[in-house]
Amino acid sequence: MDAMSSSDLGALFGAWRTTFAEQRDYLISLDGKVGDSDLGITMAKAFAAAADAVAAVTAIAPISKILITAGAAMAKAAPSTMGTLTATGFMRGGKALEGAGALGVREAALFWRAYGNGIAERGKAKVGDKTILDVIDPIARTLEGTAEAGGRLANALAAAAVAAEEALESTKSMLAQHGKAAAFQEKSVGHQDAGATVGVLMIQTMRDFAISRSDAVRSQADDQAAFGSETSGGSLS
Template sequence: MRLDILNKVCEIIIENRDNLTELDRVIGDGDHGVNLSRGAEKVKEEIPKMEGLKPFEVLNKCAMLLMSNVGGASGALYATALMKGAAALKGKDEVLPEDVVNTWNDMILGIESRGKSTKGEKTMLDTLIPAYEAFKSEIESGKDLKVAFEVAEKSAKAGMESTKDMLATKGRATYLGERSIGHIDAGATSSYLIIKTIAESL
């Protein structure tokens, strides 16, 4: 498990705390960046203790840290994704590209189930699903992990940007109705930052 990439993801979330909070302030609770960066700080602190852990143990540990330190919907959704991902990797000492495909799919299913949501509802899924589909296609056609993540990053960015024109049907943003249109979703943005960081770090 690349703990250096995990560390970089944490740093990016912390760096973007104010930006994510501002995005969420416009159409949400205004706490996405604050909450998520708090979780990222806790994970970053614990990374030295994760040396030697199996991949599923790392994801489980991150899930527990988010669960206990991140408030709001984002903590529960990201923690659920990580727990589902950990379950998919149980028993694996080495993570192959096809394992990443299966793990990512299970993470998305976890978010859909926990958030009672799907693509097209102005959420993180609008970033994650197109990115996953692009990634899966690249891996199945024989591309390596780095190339597949680079293609996924482009789809993730397009997915994130597509939330700007969507009407929110989940969370606090639903109260705004038509006024939620014209703003990019904070969860879609944090998901994009994670995918972008992984793509750049491989």
């Protein structure tokens, strides 16, 4: 898969919905160590609302509108701090892709960079503050590098997921600077950041979706080639 279409995005939001429903309790537990224990609930509600909203417009909307629609739905369904930040990221990412006909490596890089910039501005945070930005930045940088090199989307997302996973591990040694966790800075050391975990789950799901789509397209092409070979070698009696 070299690019995602509008219909692919609809299916991707469905995959995100499933991921955050399945990871709800894990995120609640992770957030409860130094937070409010509501992150899992917030993300499950946000992505469920986004998936529903996107499903209603996917057939007729360009990629930019789909992402902005998702962000608006998230903001309404989950008006907590992380819900608002996630919504802002999607709306800013959507604006960055105005005019894009598909989401390839270059567009993915633009999306994730704008996503991170939106969160940084809205949350008054920066890389190193032990937030989701600590994984969003390496995701964006990896995709930007792959876009320059001319890599394929599935491979680019796989590399971005590895970069995000490594960055998530690094958050364990950081002091929290924002939210409730900031009131327990020393206690936050040793724990991976819950918000950064959300970013990793997002890119892992996006990677898995792109790989599965690529495999499906390859399988279909192989089947068509095999069928063509069979029919060309046959004869009419």
